[in-house]
Amino acid sequence: MRKPQRATVDGxxxxxxxxxxxxxxxLQNEDAIVDVAVKAEFVRRLAGAGLTTIETTSFVHPQWVPQLADAAELLKLIELPDAVRAPVLVPNExxxxRALEAGVREIAIFASGTETFAQKxxxxxxxxQFAMFxxxxxxxxxxxxxxxxxxxxxxxxxxxxxxPVGQVVAVTKRLADLGCHELSLGDTIGVATPGQVVDLISGLQKAGVGVDQLAVHFHDTYGQALANTLTALREGVTVVDSSAGGLGGCPYAESATGNLATEDLVWQLDGLGIxxxxxxxxxxATSVWMSKQLGKPAASRVVQALAG
Incomplete structure (x- = not known):
């Protein structure tokens, strides 16, 4: 299989x-319910590919995200090495x-940076929203x-x-003050460009939120996810969210298309010697397998190039 030529860049x-x-x-945005055994195999294959942090599911009410109604069952089927973190999303107490009953050791909460999205x-x-968190x-x-x-x-x-940058900084700072160890900055509809990324990280640092606490989560709606990620890395961020095959979107924001594809990210990072x-x-191979389970091709450009 072809690999990127390595050429490092300072900074x-x-x-x-x-x-x-x-x-x-x-998977949460897939219309057809994916069998829990397929989900478990997906997680195992991702771990087998070397991923050490895999957000497996969410304990949201099944009425809102039917695809994840099998969260407890899924966790019972997954046996991962101790070195692999398997956080889950929880919406409330x-x-x-339910997460505690399942023996989960790491969770994530999901805040909104805007008034309208908080309502929806x-x-x-x-x-x-902080009264709930x-x-x-x-x-x-x-x-x-x-x-x-x-x-x-x-x-x-x-x-x-x-x-407004200040509005996002205020929300993020409140999460940090609550005790969140990591703060993931989401470009939910994929509209950000590199200058905005710099402005937000700078604003957070001025507010006392260290770059070592930050992660970035970009969607590729406008083809900017890799450029924005590279910008964040230059600013000192070392945790990047991505989705194998470019799966995903947001069920509450119709204009949100897929996440940054993990394969596209790895290709870039490998080429940079990171x-x-x-x-x-x-x-x-994992994304090719999963795309067959879903009955549609992977959105990742690297998957298309290497497996096409």
Whole structure:
């Protein structure tokens, strides 16, 4: 299989952690319910390709995301090495209860950076969403769980348009103050460009949120995900969210297309000499296998090029 020629560039990290979201964020937008055994095999194959952080599912109410109604069953089917982290998304305290019952050791919560999306996705206001998060995070931390905080609509909102940097900084800072160990900045509808990425990271640093706490989560709606990721790496970010095969979107934002494809990310990072621990050939094979299960081709350009 062809591999990228390595040519390093100054000012980039030596290693990047890939936070794989395919099993959760990738599959949640699929109309046809994927069998739980297929999901479990997907997770195992991703781990076999060298991914060490795999967000497996969400304990959201089945009414809202039917695709993930099998969360507890899925976790029972998955046996992963101790070195592989398997966080899950929880929307509230009830979701946390279910996660704790399943023996989960790491969770993520999902905040909105805009008023309208908070109403549509969380049935809350921008400010009141924290009344829901606070007891969930406090209980999770008390139980010894690590907590990641997602912030959605960081750069643009389909209803509100441009999103003020200060507004996103305020939401992110509140999540950090709650005790979230990692903060993922989401370009939910894929409209960001590199200058916006620099502005937001700079704004967060001025507010006292260290770049070592940050992760980036880009969608590729306008073809900017890799450029934005490289910009974030230049700013010191070392954790990048991506989805095998480019699976995913957002069920509450119709203009949100697929996530940054993990294969496309690994190709770029391999070419830059940045270590990820991921075997690209095994990863491509995994996405080819998954695309057959879903009955549609993988969106990843690297998968298309290497497996076409």
């Amino acid at each position: 980039l990290p030596e290693r990047v952690t890939i936070y794989e979201v395919g099993p959760r964020d990738g 009830r979701g946390l209860d 996705n969380l049935n809350s206001t921008l400010d009141d 606070t007891p969930t995070v406090e209980r999770a931390l008390a139980a010894g769980l690590a907590v990641r905080g997602y912030v959605s609509m960081c750069y643009g909102d389909p209803w509100e348009g441009d999103v 270590e990820t621990g991921v075997d690209l050939e095994k990863l491509v």
